[in-house]
Amino acid sequence: MRLNMAAVMLPLALAACAVGPTLDQRLSAYIGRSEGxxxxxxxxxxxxxxxxxxxxxxxxxxxxxxxxxxxPFFWGPRYSVWNVPPASFAEVSCQITFALREQRVESFTLNGQGCR
Structure with a gap:
């Protein structure tokens, strides 16, 4: 029974790790397309x-x-295992520049920490 359970769980675990297309892959679809x-x-x-x-x-x-x-060892005296520091968030951006020639997308460049 364990062998059958492993045979079922392995594909599910691998599927959970799957991610969609990258930003490069999504933007590459515009190469050759019109400005519109x-x-x-x-x-x-x-x-x-x-x-x-x-x-x-x-x-x-x-x-x-x-x-x-x-x-957690460097949180200092204010924090302990039961008193977790507040969550921190940061805003990141990605500048995407497309180059067009004769109204068709020729290439693109990415710049920034948020380009994933």
């Missing part, structure tokens, strides 16, 4: 710039993440 498709999918860009026959559109993605708690 890009704006329809991501919304209106924050900034745009044109030079030498190319157009650059910048988008920004912001999210809040939980920051790991400090080591």
């Amino acid at each position: 498709d890009l704006v329809a999918g991501l919304g209106v860009p924050l900034r745009s710039y044109e030079t030498e026959g190319r157009r650059f559109l910048q988008f920004e993605q912001r999210s809040t993440i939980a920051v790991s708690q400090p080591d």
Whole structure:
């Protein structure tokens, strides 16, 4: 019976670890698409710039993440195992810039701590 249970649990455990496509993979789908498709999918860009026959559109993605708690041995006298410090959060952002030529997405670049 244990062998059968392991045979069932292993695929479930592996499926729980599965994650969706990365940000690079999701944005790569826009390569070769029109500027209209890009704006329809991501919304209106924050900034745009044109030079030498190319157009650059910048988008920004912001999210809040939980920051790991400090080591309990260094919490000091205010904290103990029963008096846990409050949760900490930080806002991170990712600037996404698409380069377009002849109204088609040519490439993109990512910049920031929130680019995942």
